Amino acid sequence: MDDAHASLPEVPGKDFIREILDEDRRTGKHAGRVATRFPPEPNGYLHIGHAKSICLNFGVAREYGGTCNLRFDDTNPLKEETEYVDSIQEDVHWLGFDWQDRLFYASDYFGKLYDFGETLIRSGKAYVCDLTADDVRAYRGTLKEPGRNSPWRDRPPGESLELFRRMRAGEFPDGSRTLRAKIDMASPNINLRDPALFRIRKAAHHRTGDAWCIYPMYDYAHALSDWIEGITHSLCTLEFEDHRPLYDWCLEALDLPNRPRQIEFARLNLTYTLLSKRKLLQLVTGGHVTGWNDPRMPTLAGLRRRGFTPEALRDFCNRIGLAKRDGVVEVELLEHCLREDLNRRAQRVMAVLDPVRVVLTNYPEGKVEELDAVNNPEDAAQGTRKVPFSRELFIDRDDFREVPPPKFHRLSPGQDVRLRWGYIIRCEEVVKDPATGAIVELRCTYDPATRGGDAPAGRKVKGTIHWVSAAQALAVEVRLYDRLFSAPNPDEAPEGNNFLANLNPSSLVVKAGCRVEPSLGSAKRGEVFQFERVGYFIVDPDSGTDSSSGGLVFNRSVSLRDTWGKIEKKARGA
C-alpha cells in the first residue's frame, strides 16, 4: 500500500486520536516522533478489550513511523504472576504485533522511581505520612466535602527523607506509612487529595523478588515510566480521565522535559460478554469454565482456541471505531468478522453431527466410489479432494422430516434431494424402532444419472444436503459452543444475584459419535474447517495425537448464517 500517501492527507473519518497525532506532527511536537506503549498489568490474561488497545497502540505506531513498547505495569506484587507475563507476550505476538527489543517492566524502574521520590521530598512536594489506611479514608473527605490535611503533612523534608529511607530498608510494617504527594486536600478532584505515591508491601515480586518492600502506586509509576521510555502519547481508557491531572502533576513536579500526553478513549464493551479481568478470574477459579483459554472466554487465548484468527480480530478492532462515548458493540459484528475471514480461507468438508443411517437400496453392495469435491468455492487454488460414496451413508437427522413443513427443501418421504458432490436420491421408506418410534434408517434410491450431483437438464432439485459414507467415516467429538451468558448485559442480574446467574446453561454441548469424512484423518490441531451447511470448526488441542484412529475433537467457532433457522423460528412464532 501507499501508506505514505494514505496517512498524510487529512482523510475524513479519522478517529480523534489520529487527528491529534496529525496535529502534533504538523506542529512539530516531539520533533514529529510518535512513541506509544501497551502497558498491561500481568494479573490476568489479555482479552478482546485489550486487543482494541493493542491494535490502537501498535497500529498507530506503525502508521506514523513510530514505536510501540510492551511494558508490564507490575507495581503490585500481590496480584502479578509470571504465568501472566508469558501469556501476554504470546497473545500480543499471536495478534500480529511485535515490540522488537522494547520489552520493559515498570519494575525495571523501581530504582529511578525511588530516586524521584527522594527528589520530591527534598523539594517539599511529597511527605511521609503515618496515617493508617482507615485514617487516610477519614481525612480524604467525600465527593462533596473537602478533605483535611494529614497531621504529618508539614513534617520537615529532612524527617520525611529519613523515614522514606527507613521505609525502603524495611523498618516499618505493611500499611504503617506511605509517601504522599503534597497537592491539595480540598481539590474537587479526589485524585489530587494528597495521593499515595509509595506504599509498604513486604511481598515477593515476580521479578525483583524481595529486593523491595515499598512499591510505587499506579499514577506515579505510570507517568514516570512513560517519561523514562520517551513515550509521546499515552493512550488509555476513559476511567483514567480524572487521573490525568495527577499524571501531569508527577511530570511537572519533577520538572521533566518533553512530557508525554495522556489521551483517553472508550473501552470496548460487547453484548453477552464480560470484559473484566476480575470477573473473568472468578469464572476460572470458580470452575465455571475450564480455564483462561476455555473457548467460551473472551480472552485472546480462549478466542484462539475457539478458532478466531488474528486477522478477524484485527478487522473487528478496525471496524468498531474509536471514540470517547462509551457504548456496547453487538457480538454479531465479531461473529461477522470471523465468518468473513474464514469464508475465504477455511476448507470445506462434510460432517454429520447427528447421524441417521441412509441405505441406498438400488446401489450395489460393497461398491465404493471416490467422488470429487471442491475444497473451497471461494478459492479455486484450494483444489479438490476425493470423498468415498457407498450404499450406506449418514445424513443429519435434521435434514429429514417425515412430514415436511412448508418450504422444507430437504429429504422427506417421496422427495428428491441432492447429496452434495454425490447423487440425487429419493426417500422410499422410513424405518422406525417399533418400541420407541424413533427413526433408525431411511431407505432410499439413487439416480445413477446424477453422479457428482449433476441434475439432468430441466430437472431441478431444491435441496442439497451433506452426508458421509458410513463405512469410511471417522467418529469424532464435536463441542458446540455458544455465548457464555444468556443476557445481553451479563451484569444485569435479578435482585440478589450477580453475573453468575446469567451463565448460559447450554454454552457448551458436547456431541459424541459425530461422523466426518475420512479426509479429516490428517487434520492437525488448530486447523479450521467449514463443515458444509453447519459452521466453522477448529481441531482442539484435546484431540488425540493419533488422529487417524479417531480421537479428533472439534470446537465450533461460529455457525453459518442460518436462513432456514429464521424461517422456522418465524413459522413457530406465527
Place this chain on the structure above:
RNA sequence: UGGGGAGUCGACAAGUGGUAAGUCAGCGGUCUUUGGAACCGCCUACCGGAGGUUCGAAUCCUCCCUCCCCAGCCA
C-alpha cells in the same frame, strides 16, 4: 446534590456552518450442487430537549435533561 466525561438510525460510527457516510443487525429479492457466499433493494435518522445567532446549524451561544467515571496504601 463536588469534579471529570459523553449524548447522531436497533448497534458501532463519519460529519468540525451549507442542508445526515459507511458497517453490523433486521427486512425483501436475484443467484446458487453449502437455505453458505456473492449481488440488488429497503431500513424514509429531522442529529438528547427547549430557546437563540445566521440567508442557512448536527455543527456557534444559552438554559435544561439523560447516561458513564471518581471517595483502593488496585490498575
